[in-house]
Amino acid sequence: MIVEGSLELKDYMYEMRRCMRCASCKWLDHIYMPDNRFVYRCPSYGKYYFSKVAYGRLKLGLALTEDRLKDSPGMKDMVFQCLMCGSCDSGCKRNLDLEINYSLEALRGNMVESGRYPKQHQKLIDNVVKTKNRYGLAAKDRTAWKPANAKKKADTVYFVGCGASYKENKVAQATDKILGKLGGYMLMPGEQCCGHPLFAMGHYDAFQKQMEMNLKAMAKTGAKRLVTACAECYKTWKVDYPRLMKKSTSDLPFEVVHITELVDEALGKGELEFKGKLDMKLAWHDPCNLGRMSEPYTHWEGDRGKWGCLEPSEGFEAKQFNRGTAGTYEPPRNILAAMEGVEVLEFKRHHEFSWCCGGHGGVPEAYPDLAAYAVDERLEEAKAVGAEAVVSACPYCKQQFEAGQKKRDHQVPVFDITELIAQAL
Template structure:
């Protein structure tokens, strides 16, 4: 029986020819499983296809487009670029598809963007501007590099040397000081010394997400070496996208496993859960509200660790050696819920679509910058769900989610209060 050599490199769309061509158009990537679905109102999982009903925008359409691209039957056009990039790469289709079929949908979508860049068609103009900003100022916004640590106030103690290194990331460093400050204060409160990178640069999330892998790889190498030189054992993030970048994409870009990184990558939700279990995190101040939690894609279904794989595909698509699929089952689902459940006064209520079925806020991975109406449509749809369950506060653990939801609340005036996980914890700390 003839076999084909194959690996998981997204630099060659041919690696996903089989996956893309075997889509059966069952739309398991679009509908939330009926067993979780109380009705039709919140039954979809794809922000891209929710924004534009045309089939091309669903994963089932994109798999056919990817097949056309790899077979040389399609040329890049402005519409084709929109279909490929108007998509937060949220991974909901991937976990939905893998309930029935072992097809690598998320990686196929990423490889299509890499091909767009290789062919000189992508990314979108907004992404090119971000890439220029990062090259010039080491941050997404093109803000002065010298301002990166402006979030550090005199009441936050930062160590010269510590086991934990807090990587604030571009958003918390420039546009969301409140998240970096709350994170610093939580670390201080539980008496965990932490340091910062001597010279923090962007993590490269947007570059990786839009297919600019060469540029993202350079940042991965630089940032890993910079952390290594500090001797840190743990890199802590308060940004979900940054967490995914360090934990999953850096190893993917460097063809190593997450376990090969010379340090552990953790998110604040994990750290807080550990500190709570040790008895160091004392959540004593009541937060009297009815509250729900939004699973940010990059710390949930996109957070399974990375392991390189190469092998052969043979009869009926079987692969050898066996491939341990990433199914979104190793995300940080329990940790934030444990911590929130320990806050006195909180009445916690789940949304209809939770954990790996959560509906993405629509902002991440270059989407809000290039397709703000998509980001807005996703956030508003998610906020309808928040209203439906009667929650007053929406908590997420990513500045991208917070900002996108906050803008949607402002536009719709629906009265929901949007908070980051770090702010919620800070509000319940002992005075």
């Protein structure tokens, strides 16, 4: 039986066998291929070549599952020199419709189970597990950013996340201001890390524990809505939690919303209005975890029948494929377009083809060269489209861009979209 989103490698034999190395996981969608400069969708391949891309990893996964390979000096790098950004998955679903993300996640899990993961990941894992934040900082400092508009009780919980709580305080403060204008919010008492780094690095048992604690905390608030301004938290709450619980996003007892969705809706209803003028050409960077990785999750169980067709088990309908196209793409664009004087530029690789900033999947910790390459490529792309500033909607993207800028001659301001919204209010 097939259980959607399984984390067992052996459950992806079909995917691993059916991958015929068409390289849709490597190249940008050909219809959207912009030029000869920005051709790849996979940062790992762009940096390392060989077969360090989904097709290579699936072949490796197959060999491991079939017990044809045991280990090799390069196996760990082969698996973990990957940002887990999901771009390959939307490429495959342009053509072969295989579950690439699930396969890669299961491959990571398989490696982690046998202790084969980069030692540089351990500190991050320990931080989350022990201190409940990715930085290993004190829990009491989580609200040091001084929330101004938080209420004790509200229908909306603002889940701040580690990045905005400890490092990118401006994001938290801006979100606080926005939510203040939108009827207020409450913080989750004793907020902890959502567990995203654990999931992205393949430590699913630890992640499960983190999830359970967070779900309990959320239940305790009695709130109907969880808002976040962090793309990673967003994906974790919206997709990974229901997936691990074998439920659908729509089955959650609360709504998971990204701040951009909320603001977009408010702008549409006239509940918010922007003032002032920015006069800037902004390139909008789709965070992987806001876009292609955060399509609503629909749990499914069934079997593969004749011709490989998926046949649902009783109680399930036809499988809903997540192909990357139904992520949160338009709200941030609508918001930026509503700001006077702002010209919104598209990167050459956008929407589900968006190039990862490099700050994901345990890569900055274990393979800083790949993280640096990825962000440099993106900044190069920003330059190529004539951007005067880069704006995103995830504290980790912002951190990545700012770190990447330091090594470049051509520097542009980097914003989180909440900062611009707060400014425009």
